[in-house]
Amino acid sequence: xxxxxxxxxxxxxxxxxxITINCSYSVGxxxxxxxxxxxxxxIVSLFMLSSGKKKHGRLIATINIQEKHSSLxxxxxxxxxxxxxxxxxxxxxxxxxxxxxxxxxxxxx
Amino acid sequence: NAxxxxxPRHLVRRRGQEARLRCSPMKGHSHVYWYRQLPEEGLKFMVxxxxxxxxxxxxxxxERFSAEFPKxxxxxxxxxxxxxxxxxxxxxxxxxxxxxxYGYTFGSGTRLTVV
Numbered sequence: 001x002x003x004x005x006x007x008x009x010x011x012x013x014x015x016x017x018x019i020t021i022n023c024s025y026s027v028g029x030x031x032x033x034x035x036x037x038x039x040x041x042x043i044v045s046l047f048m049l050s051s052g053k054k055k056h057g058r059l060i061a062t063i064n065i066q067e068k069h070s071s072l073x074x075x076x077x078x079x080x081x082x083x084x085x086x087x088x089x090x091x092x093x094x095x096x097x098x099x100x101x102x103x104x105x106x107x108x109x
Numbered sequence: 110n111a112x113x114x115x116x117p118r119h120l121v122r123r124r125g126q127e128a129r130l131r132c133s134p135m136k137g138h139s140h141v142y143w144y145r146q147l148p149e150e151g152l153k154f155m156v157x158x159x160x161x162x163x164x165x166x167x168x169x170x171x172e173r174f175s176a177e178f179p180k181x182x183x184x185x186x187x188x189x190x191x192x193x194x195x196x197x198x199x200x201x202x203x204x205x206x207x208x209x210x211y212g213y214t215f216g217s218g219t220r221l222t223v224v
Binding site: 033035040041042043044045048086088095096097098099100101102 | 153168200220
């Protein structure tokens with residue numbers, strides 16, 4: 001079992017839909033990151049969380065430390081949101097990140 | 110603030126050649142990490158360096174791969190005698206501290222193709 005599990009693996013939505021991507025992890029962490037990667041593109045950091053909830057524009061990220069679970073929500077989705085969303089965790093004071101396999105999101109008109 | 114700069118963006122090498130990938134961290138960041146993304150796979154940690162020191166190389170293949178972060182200049186990931194299986198995207202990240210909960214920033218990656 002991977003230390004970081006994401007679901008779903010693939011997601012297709014229509015423009016305007018509310019989207020949720022889930023991430024579960026099995027290790028103690030100091031921080032959880034949500035990242036975005038467009039095809040052939042670089043990696044953009046969306047959020048870094050250690051507790052609670054963060055919001056940036058149409059994106060919302062939440063984390064439940066007790067349940068070892070985080071969600072990334074996209075409100076009013078748009079085709080430009082089409083990308084791979086990756087959950088990554090850092091454990092303790094170790095600096096390296098462990099990544100989920102990503103959720104491929106396609107938003108259609 | 111130019112962010113984390115990686116070059117080249119794309120690199121093509123023939124089997125047996127050497128590949129050198131460069132990473133300049135963000136200004137003020139002294140911690141550099143290299144990750145590899147094989148086709149259709151997730152990102153995997155390779156190595157963590159500070160200036161002139163390798164802190165954690167637990168993800169580096171035992172042979173042909175090496176990394177350095179000299180006192181002056183960018184961090185270099187070197188792959189000797191490349192093979193087709195080395196074809197991947199290599200990402201660098203940097204941070205100002207040894208904790209991953211502050212200022213962790215990724216570069217745009219170098220896509221290595223071995224022919």
